[in-house]
Amino acid sequence: MPATMHDVAKLAGVSVKTVSNVLSGYPYIRETTKAKVLAAVDELGYRMNISARNLRAGRTGLIGLAVPELSLPYFGELADAVIRAAEERSWTVLVEQTGADREREVGVLSGARRQLVDGLIFAPLTVSSADIEQFRGDFPIVLLGERTFDVAVDNVTIGNVDAARTATAHLIETGRRRIAAIGTHPTDAEGPAVLRLEGYLAALREAGIEPDAELIVPAGLWHRAEGAAAMRQLLEAGTRFDAAFCFNDTLALGAMYAVLRHGLRVPEDIAIVGFDDIEDAQYSMPPLSSIAPGREQIARAAVDLLAKRIEEREHPHQQVVADFELRVRESTAG
């Protein structure tokens, strides 16, 4: 049975409220009293009961972070950054996995955790803006990933279109003309896959290159396996191409694997550029060129926006566009 404030108060010979005051830094307390209380806290090994404090305060000090899968390196690294940013506000992060499942994403939005956390940082994959409008209700949410449609939600993103255009343009600058795009979601109306495709097409257009539908390959989950499968499909179809823009790094690493397996060289035969700049990108052979989003910046901005939103529920919704940077490595050299 853990000690309560009552126990501390009794031992220190003061009222419960005085203990509470000492512990919460109320200034008008005699030094001797404070010392007595702290001694009692120490002696009893007292720790405050968080549930009780939360009940009183109407807050939990927890925020949710909903991502598709932690085992995807990008989201592992992102969660890492969010947890560290939240720590600075002494918030605790509760990570929830949606598994890229629409039902679970809706569940997160409308779900049971809403009573448990003060707010939510949400990286949606499948739910639409309409879903978000509908299920969000009156709850502080910050979305990761830009919304094409106007939704009344704070959001943090990198300029997906811009970044994808930059990556594709880089391939064009190095002399490639037949560039595959791997990772589209043909049935989505919005979301990163749509935006990255848009950027890819924009870059082709600017260079006067006619897009070729055969070079645009869907991939649902953006895992290595899917990247490899997509690349194999391209290679086996006999379509001629000399580069691939993969919509994230795990796809790219899978694709690179398939190219090498097929007996071709990267970048000489096929250049590859990825997106996210996960740690593996630097240590693949050859190292992978990639778009590095400002992960720290994104995490911090998301936490900051959420903090503002929790403090003041009604204020105009903001969009933060984080920086990105193309990291050129050997997978696109020459």
Add this chain to the structure above:
Amino acid sequence: MPATMHDVAKLAGVSVKTVSNVLSGYPYIRETTKAKVLAAVDELGYRMNISARNLRAGRTGLIGLAVPELSLPYFGELADAVIRAAEERSWTVLVEQTGADREREVGVLSGARRQLVDGLIFAPLTVSSADIEQFRGDFPIVLLGERTFDVAVDNVTIGNVDAARTATAHLIETGRRRIAAIGTHPTDAEGPAVLRLEGYLAALREAGIEPDAELIVPAGLWHRAEGAAAMRQLLEAGTRFDAAFCFNDTLALGAMYAVLRHGLRVPEDIAIVGFDDIEDAQYSMPPLSSIAPGREQIARAAVDLLAKRIEEREHPHQQVVADFELRVRESTAG
């Protein structure tokens, strides 16, 4: 202002306790009453206040998971598995990162979160068994990773020594005699690094191979960068060797990168085996042989042990040894 049970009760025309009873499945309730209550719940969009329930129940329904870093793929994948195992008990997992920092690990053990979670699953890196004894107090904890010394804590592990021996023996069977070990922690008295070194040495001994101190290279953090650095050090020192057992896969992938960069071939010149079988292992070029721990099994066992311990604080401590399997791929072929 969200609706409370009082609001629901008023709307349904019953007592607060009846609402509570309906919601918690108490059997003696007339169907008509139940329907009225549920209708009211629906109409008000009522959600139970978790803090209040926790305060009453003395439990939070949260468990902690403390790992060094989520951005390390092994821990990302592990967290994934633990979260899914916890879900089956309708527990929520609170992930905490220790950053391989001793102070933070001690903080996790003795720390503020203890009031917030009902129990803790802890993958320690730096703290000793003595630390654990000292700081744990009376709190349900399950350790991941075996303890060499006898500690009164439940723990789940794979047989590190055995697995390391298997990995090393595999290199020996393929004809290698000069085998490096990458990832030791020379100052540790216990922990995975120590055990894996022990397994490595055991395999050498059994094959009648004299260990060579020059081939045993420390690496603190087991990141790719460290694996690459360790391998570069070996290669530049001019020490002759034909294989490396790396204490985890990220080290191994970094090491493989350094070997290829150095113009040598894997496995022809240097064979490499890793540990953890993270997803990347299958998609490196060449694919990496590795020890696959039963991640799901570990996660489930940890959650089960924790559940038992929370239910009944005083019962003998258990150790679960999970299975492992050597996955042979091309990095050690031939």
Add this chain to the structure above:
DNA sequence: GTGAGTCTCTACAACGTTGTAGAAGCTTAC
């Protein structure tokens, strides 16, 4: 010495839920 202001501490109620105890009505068995 009196009033105003400052400092230090306390009692009480409230946050939203559930366990305990028990009331009231209804059924059953004799």
Add this chain to the structure above:
DNA sequence: GTAAGCTTCTACAACGTTGTAGAGACTCAC
């Protein structure tokens, strides 16, 4: 008809904390 048992519901207190309100002591200026 009545005791015993079952079904359905309710009032109240309690979980551990903090906000509100205010009591008392002390200081200072006049």
